[in-house]
Amino acid sequence: MVKLGFIVEGDTEKIILEKSDFFLYMDSLNVAYVPEVIDANGNSNLLPHNIVPHTQTLEDKGATVIFILTDLDEDECITHTKERIDPLPHQIVTVSTKAIEAWFLSDTKAMCSFLKAPDFTYQNPEGVLSSFDEIRAIRMEKNDRGIGSKPILAQLMIRSNFSIQRAAQHPNCNGAKYFLQKITEVAKAK
DSSP: OOEEEEEESSHHHHHHHHHSSHHHHHHHTTOEEOSOOEEOSSGGGOSHHHHHHHHHHHHHTTOSEEEEEEEOTTOSOHHHHHHHHOOOTTEEEEEESSOTHHHHHHOHHHHHHHHTOTTOOOSOGGGSSOHHHHHHHHHHHHHSOOOOOHHHHHHHHHHTTOOHHHHHHSTTOHHHHHHHHHHHHHHHHO
16 A cells, blocks of 8 residues: 655745645545654755755654655756655655745645735746745735744735635646645556
8 A cells, every 4th residue: 555755845834735725625636644743854955865854854753755845946847856766666755846836836725815906916936036025025015024934924825815726726837836746656556
């Protein structure tokens, strides 16, 4: 039986997976998973020798397939990021284009709630250099309030009912689409 485990780059990804409706989505696919998401504390810690203990922790909890979720950040391309991580055969690396916060910009419904702006849309969320800075600037413009940190933004987006599934429906959010596509593929292969 397939059981998924998750290693993520940082706080934001951990919050998104553990506190959004993501595990409900997993349940709808009838996929077993380890509910504890492991935070590697930065993409520089997503190197083969650093991933081994995290992988072992998840395997000890029954995980048979490990998803590693990271940002592209300053890497040239997704292939380079995956090569740096050098996944084992039972590990699947998914890379959000530039940064995971682009997924927030992609969930129009959550952003409307977060900004208290019912007409908010964002055309190309993965095309912006820093989605966190972009969200912070938009919030300052619309609400005259900033955001202190990425984890605080993630918590606020969860309160605004952020959904990875809705982000994946955005025509320009390939990172979220790919992440859910790979999970669906693993679910169907079981």
